[in-house]
Amino acid sequence: MSYAATATTSTSYTYTNADVEAVVRRFTADIVMIAQSSGALTEAKARDYAHDVEKLAKKGYLARVDLMLYSGGIEKRAVQYLVNTASGDLTMSRPGGVMWPKLPDASFEIILFYTSAYTAAEKERMRDSLKISWGPSNIDTSHAGLKASGNRDYASNAFGMQRKDFM
Numbered sequence: 001m002s003y004a005a006t007a008t009t010s011t012s013y014t015y016t017n018a019d020v021e022a023v024v025r026r027f028t029a030d031i032v033m034i035a036q037s038s039g040a041l042t043e044a045k046a047r048d049y050a051h052d053v054e055k056l057a058k059k060g061y062l063a064r065v066d067l068m069l070y071s072g073g074i075e076k077r078a079v080q081y082l083v084n085t086a087s088g089d090l091t092m093s094r095p096g097g098v099m100w101p102k103l104p105d106a107s108f109e110i111i112l113f114y115t116s117a118y119t120a121a122e123k124e125r126m127r128d129s130l131k132i133s134w135g136p137s138n139i140d141t142s143h144a145g146l147k148a149s150g151n152r153d154y155a156s157n158a159f160g161m162q163r164k165d166f167m
C-alpha cells in the first residue's frame with residue numbers, strides 16, 4: 001500500500017506605522033546626507049521630501065523612490081529605493097554611503113512611483129498633508145549612464161526599502 005501526502009504553507013507579513021517610521025528614518029538620514037554633502041538641495045527641503053515619503057508609505061501608496069544628482073544636465077549619481085512590504089528576508093542596514101560630491105551647476109531630482117492604490121481620489125485627499133506639490137514627470141530613471149555600485153536594505157518587520165546605488 002502506498003500513501004501520498006501534500007502540505008501547503010503560507011506566510012503572512014505584517015507591519016505597523018512604527019515599522020514604516022523606523023525604515024523612513026534611515027531614508028531620511030540618507031537624503032539629509034546627500035543634501036549636506038552635495039549642496040544640491042537644502043536640509044529643510046530634504047526633510048520635506050522625507051516627510052512625504054513617510055506619509056505615502058504609511059498609507060501603502062509608495063512603490064519606489066529615485067534620487068538623482070545632475071551636473072550640467074548630466075546624471076552623476078543616483079540612488080533608488082524599492083518599497084518591499086514582504087521584507088521578512090531583509091535585514092536592517094545602517095544608513096550612509098551617500099556622500100555625494102559638490103558639483104558645478106548641480107541640481108537634484110526626486111521621483112516617486114506609486115502603487116495602484118494611489119488613485120486620483122486618494123491623491124486629492126492626501127494633497128493637504130504633503131509638503132511638496134508632486135506632479136507628473138518624464139525624467140528617465142533607468143540610470144543607464146551610471147554603474148550600479150552597491151546596495152543596502154532598510155527593514156522593520158515586513159516593511160522595507162531596498163536601496164540600490166548608482167555612480
